[in-house]
Amino acid sequence: MFKLPEKTETARPPNEAKHLALRYILEAWEEAVYDGIDPDCVATAAIFAALSDMISSYGEEPVAVMCERLPERIRAGEFTLSKTQQ
Template sequence: MEHDSDEIQIAEQKRAALAYLTEAWDEAIAEGIEPDILAHAALFAALSDLIDTYGEDAVADLAVSLPDRIRRGEFTLQRTIQ
């Protein structure tokens, strides 16, 4: 039961974090920052923080899994169906 509660709390935190980041992203775009520049800065910040927490080897292992996850659409918010 406690495990379910923890998973719900983590899911809520993830939704809140994404909402904060989306708001900051939209503000940066409105200020004229190009989306690709913003994306690179966000990736740098995220990877740096993950390395501080988990170490370089663990983050490198995560990065190796990214191409397949990207191709599966895990990070695609809007899909175009043809």
């Protein structure tokens, strides 16, 4: 189990904060899979948690509009962490 870092008064640049957040999520994901939870279950729970949080912050319609753009973003490789080169 990992420990959250102490909160500091200085704000991180947005890109750095996103990378740090992704690292935390991926570490939790790996821990869940290591503990025997099916990756599809982890993925479903992560998507649900993300969408629920975004809806709480922005409302249903803006999140729905963002989700409408997901197919083209996925096809463009925006969510691909490692690309296979041939």
